[in-house]
Amino acid sequence: MAITRASIENIPIHLVTSIPSIETYNNIVNKKYYSTKLEKRYKEASLPKIEIINLHSEILKKESWIANKTINEVNKFLEKGEQVLFFLNRRGYAPFVICKKCGYKFQCPNCSVNLNYHKNLNKLLCHYCGFKSSLSRNCKDNIKCDLSFCGPGVERIFAELKKIYPNKKIEIFSSDTLEKNELANELLKKVEKSKIDILIGTQLLSKGFHFPKLNCIVVVDGDFSSHGYDLRSAEKNVQLYHQLSGRAGREGNFSTIFFQTYTPEDEILINISKNNPNLFLQKELLLRKEKKLPPFYRLISLIISGKNEALIMKFAMSIKLKIPQIKEVNVLGPVLAPISKLRKKYRCRILIRYPKDLFIQKYLSQFLNKIKITSGIKLEVDVDPINFS
Ligand SMILES: [Zn+2]
Ligand SMILES: [Zn+2]
The missing domain is CATH 3.30.70.600 (Ribosomal protein S10)
Known part of the structure; x- marks a missing residue:
């Protein structure tokens, strides 16, 4: 819209981004757009070091999603009085719930998706249409279903971290907790004043915020294999995690971003971990050409x-x-x-x-x-x- 309007009104336009879309990058390559780069970060900070934690190399405890290796690394930052961010792009407590006796899976009646369990609300929620329901359900034997909560959301990671660090101040940042503006501002002030040790956040946290004491990010679920239907999934992921890594080390301190993953060889993860957006854009552009996709x-x-x-x-x-x-x-x-x-x-x-x-x-x-x-x-x-x- 902006480009079209600029062209109609014949005015110059600036697109500002940390990583351009492939279409925009192609326009730069073809000299249709002119690009200017900020080569250095604020205070000459270097970008965080990227480390991959292979979850196959240790057996996680039952109902646990944070590896011992991760905790050891995180401790080093907490001991220095620095903040740590756990990133998981999943709201609520568990992404789906099933009954261990009858196998019933709680699904949205309006959408073909599983209902998410939100512990704070004690309700099941559809993240697409907003449908809400309670957990109580009678099983085939007329006694209540025996529920199993599958997978983690931010609320569950919160519970796990609270167990590991009972004395640390931990807060969740997601659209559920940041809905009210005053609450959001209060939380952000707490972070800036170092009144929070550990943050747990969704995608919402990847943009714009300046947290001076944040030097360690843990990506809880660094598995990217399930998005084959979207031709832009590689590009979107590289953009998201580049944005996210920009949250760390903003005051020039040494910083690291850890990716916990079961698929350390995954191409998207490797692209992210190389931290070389230009190389990724070049490769992706070739791939688009080969596969007859936009912008070709x-x-x-x-x-x-x-x-x-x-x-x-x-x-x-x-x-x-x-x-x-x-x-x-x-x-x-x-x-x-x-x-x-x-x-x-x-x-x-x-x-x-x-x-x-x-x-x-x-x-x-x-x-x-x-x-x-x-x-x-x-x-x-x-x-x-x-x-x-
Ligand atoms: Zn729904
Ligand atoms: Zn049941």
Whole structure:
């Protein structure tokens, strides 16, 4: 939007970022954009050292997510009176709950996702539509279900850290705790005045904040293998963790970011750990070219949604068959969205890929205008889609 507006009004535009998108990087390479770099951090601080902690090399205690090796490293910073941040991009206590007796899994009735357990609220919560429910449920034997809480969220990491460090001051930073502005400000002041020893935070914490005493970050779950559906997942992760590492060592002190992982060989993790965004951008750009992805090709996403899964797939198939065949234009799909049902509606997607010097929008919109849309079905068109979830 900003670029388009600047172009219409004929005014210069500055894009400011720590790591540009691949599209923007390509514009720099092609000399369409001019780039200026801040080569040094504030106070000439160096970026944190990155260390990978292989979780296969020790057996974690039951219901525990922090390795002994991590604790030993963290202690070194705490002993110096410095702050430590545990990063986990998952709100609540546990990402899903099942019954050990009957195998029942608590799921959202409106979305095809598991419900998250929030201990502070003592409720199950859908992070997509906001659905809430209680935990009580009768099992097949008419006695209450025997619940098992699976995986950690920030509240659970808080509980584990409280056990390890009963005398340290520990706080959670997530949208649940930072919803009220005054509360957020109070928390931030506490951090600045060193009244907090350990912070536990979600993505919310990766941006902008200046914590002078924070020199150690632990990424609790450094596994990135599950995001294959999004062509930008590597880029988004490299950006996020670069931002995050920028929270540490801001006053020029020695700082480290530890990645706990079961997949130390994962390519995204290796890209992050090299801490060389330029190298990543170069490699990723080549990969995009090889795989015929943006910015070398363009994409148009047709998103079909409705309350009946079979009906939307049938409708999508019928559209696909009618799309006029044009040389060098690929029509991919339809495939169900990774979260196939959201707020009671199923979604699927057709992806149209074409060389960027071909102008098919007009052609396509003429075709789409002629299509009769079955009632109860919605068709959305997303040109140059950013979001694939
Ligand atoms: Zn939901
Ligand atoms: Zn049960």
